[in-house]
Amino acid sequence: MLWASSDGHGRLLHPVCRASMWRIGKYHTPRDFTDNQLYCGGLTHQKRMGGKCGICGDPYDQRPPRAHEIGGAKFVKSAIIVEKYSKGAIINAKVQLTANHLGYFEFSICPVHGMAAEATQECLDRHRLQVVGTGSTRYPISGGMRMVIVPLQLPASVTCKHCVFQWKYTAGNNWGYCSKSGKHRRIGRIGCGPQEHFFGCADIAIF
Numbered sequence: 001m002l003w004a005s006s007d008g009h010g011r012l013l014h015p016v017c018r019a020s021m022w023r024i025g026k027y028h029t030p031r032d033f034t035d036n037q038l039y040c041g042g043l044t045h046q047k048r049m050g051g052k053c054g055i056c057g058d059p060y061d062q063r064p065p066r067a068h069e070i071g072g073a074k075f076v077k078s079a080i081i082v083e084k085y086s087k088g089a090i091i092n093a094k095v096q097l098t099a100n101h102l103g104y105f106e107f108s109i110c111p112v113h114g115m116a117a118e119a120t121q122e123c124l125d126r127h128r129l130q131v132v133g134t135g136s137t138r139y140p141i142s143g144g145m146r147m148v149i150v151p152l153q154l155p156a157s158v159t160c161k162h163c164v165f166q167w168k169y170t171a172g173n174n175w176g177y178c179s180k181s182g183k184h185r186r187i188g189r190i191g192c193g194p195q196e197h198f199f200g201c202a203d204i205a206i207f
Contacts, residue, residue: 001201009036012167012200014094015083018056018068018076019200027082030075036098036198041071043174043196053088055121055166057199067199070118079115079162079199087206088156090132095148095167095200097141103172103195105139107152119164119201129153141172159206169198 011020018036021027038057040046044087060198065071065193083090093107107129110119128137132151134150139150176193177186 009022009098009201010169010198011096011098012034012093012202013096014092015165015202015204017167017200017202018080021080021082027080029080032068032075035200036096038200039196039198042066043194047194048198051194052197052198055119055124055164055199056201063119070116077115079164081162081203081205083202084205084207085154087154087159089154091152091154093150093152093167095150096171097148100141100143100145101171101196102143102190103141103170105141105148105150106137106168106170107150108166108168109154109158109160109163109206110166111163113162115162117162119166124164124166127155127158129155141169154205154206156179161205163204163206165202165204167198167200167202171196171198 007137014022016024019032019038021029022031038055040057041059045059054060054066056068058068067074068076070076108124109127110123112119129152130137131139132153172195173190174195175190177188178192179186
């Protein structure tokens with residue numbers, strides 16, 4: 001049986017991501033009508049890039065700064081702080097799924113110096129946020145979810161005049177192979193193997 005994949009779509013609404021700021025009527029930023037499609041150029045393209053992606057969902061092989069990165073020629077000239085939080089606070093991230101394809105969310109922050117500085121994926125990976133009450137940094141997505149609110153714990157040790165906040169959605173609707181624990185044979189099922197990834201970047205401060 002062949003599984004035909006379809007594109008999942010979503011956007012980070014709180015803190016509002018750079019690509020969607022124009023939607024809330026508060027910021028006069030360029031209108032990105034594909035702000036729910038920041039998916040690394042698509043699964044096939046991401047696989048050609050060795051699984052790599054720009055930190056905000058742009059194709060990895062775009063010349064930095066990419067379109068949704070600070071300094072990018074198209075959407076982001078410099079950072080605009082959209083939310084201010086207290087260190088150690090519990091915050092509610094809000095994501096709109098315009099097409100649900102299961103999988104899970106992850107959220108990260110990276111402190112950077114100045115409004116013209118951009119985060120790196122390595123820095124973001126060091127500061128993954130824990131989902132409140134779960135002991136995990138992953139928030140599973142079940143079928144039917146559309147507007148998703150996720151309570152997150154900010155670290156007690158991080159403050160920043162500018163932090164990059166990253167939402168990453170790893171979809172789970174493609175068919176592939178997983179290794180069965182303790183065995184040398186592979187098991188094929190939905191959610192195994194390479195999956196689509198969606199991203200959103202927002203600029204926040206933590207005091």
